[in-house]
Amino acid sequence: MQSSVLKRVVTTTTAAVLFFGGAVAMSPTASAVGPNPKCTGNPADFTDTALEAANLRTGPGTNYAKKGVLYKGNKFRVYCIKSLDSGYSWWWGKVLTGEHKGDKRWVYSGSLQT
Structure with missing residues (x-):
């Protein structure tokens, strides 16, 4: 049971970091918009x-x-x-x-x- 909860937490955390980190990395400069x-x-x-x-x-x-x-x-x-x-x-x-x-x-x- 602990293993599946830990796996779910790690997966969710990784997905959030990739999503938000990717959004920041892909944001254009102020002048570009x-x-x-x-x-x-x-x-x-x-x-x-x-x-x-x-x-x-x-x-x-x-x-x-x-x-x-x-x-x-x-x-x-x-x-x-x-x-x-x-x-x-x-x-x-x-x-x-x-x-x-x-x-x-x-x-x-x-x-x-x-």
Whole structure:
């Protein structure tokens, strides 16, 4: 009797580990699933540096609210891009250094080193 219970526990535990572990291993990165519905392009994630102070915004354009400043030298992780009809491009990503570290915002691509 003990043998069959132990066998059932081991089998159930193994199945759970394989299921949940496989689900984590197969999960795509945040950028691969389109992290922001306003994005029109989804290049491979990369880190960039602010060449000058740039406004952090709630959306891709100057018509969106300012939510802080990305200062010259601050690092920014780019997740996706929004190309506007005007020819300007905005990047959505995460601030890695500085006052707004951890914030996910939009920044004008011309303000970052490429």
